[in-house]
Amino acid sequence: MGHGGNNIIPNVHFRKINGCQSGRKNRVFMRTWLDQAGRKKRRSNARKAKAAKVFPRPAAGLLRPVVHPPTQRYNMKLRLGKGFTLDELKEAKIPKKYAKTIGIAIDHRRRNRCTESLQANVERLKLYMSKLLLFPKKAGAKKVRKGDTPRSELQNVAQNTLKEIIPVPKPEKRTRARAITAEEKEASAYKQLKKARTNKHYLGERMKKAKDAAAKET
Numbered sequence: 001m002g003h004g005g006n007n008i009i010p011n012v013h014f015r016k017i018n019g020c021q022s023g024r025k026n027r028v029f030m031r032t033w034l035d036q037a038g039r040k041k042r043r044s045n046a047r048k049a050k051a052a053k054v055f056p057r058p059a060a061g062l063l064r065p066v067v068h069p070p071t072q073r074y075n076m077k078l079r080l081g082k083g084f085t086l087d088e089l090k091e092a093k094i095p096k097k098y099a100k101t102i103g104i105a106i107d108h109r110r111r112n113r114c115t116e117s118l119q120a121n122v123e124r125l126k127l128y129m130s131k132l133l134l135f136p137k138k139a140g141a142k143k144v145r146k147g148d149t150p151r152s153e154l155q156n157v158a159q160n161t162l163k164e165i166i167p168v169p170k171p172e173k174r175t176r177a178r179a180i181t182a183e184e185k186e187a188s189a190y191k192q193l194k195k196a197r198t199n200k201h202y203l204g205e206r207m208k209k210a211k212d213a214a215a216k217e218t
Helices: 022-029 036-054 086-091 096-101 115-131 182-186 189-201 203-217
Strands: none
Touching: 086 096, 086 115, 189 203
16 A cells, blocks of 8 residues: 555456466457458448449539638648638639539538638639539430530540549648748848738728828819
């Protein structure tokens, strides 16, 4: 017993038995993974069956945007989001109702907080539209609708079996060392932040002065 005070009396039961009997007695608590190869084959067959079922559509389903995860811990990463915003569709000149029919996911709740993410997803939509092939719904020359891909281009079309249709761009993790330029040496981050704070502080006052000056001129 230790001298730590009024502690619980140790009464542990180690189930692992040392010696020659450990193999027989401890085998009950060992989890085997003998079906690993079988499960791998089953997953592969399921993927192939799903791809064959949705052919010629992409096996991954709908095209989804690239977004930054929430919170400061994960916002430097990129992942697939639920759907494209209405602003992104408008910028890419794709009607909302038409987008649903050509495999583009839409999320009317998401908002674009910066221009960079908006432009990145607009470029993703434009790339998708440039590679899109639309099969006619019915056979026959009269059944071809406006916007359908000509039948001559639909021969031996390979199905998109990628996990993300268009892969998520992976930023470079490592930045190579380089010499500091003269402009970087002269620039002061403190002064830039200070100036930005000052401009923000006096923005309302300056706008009011400009408005009053414009009113006097008229």
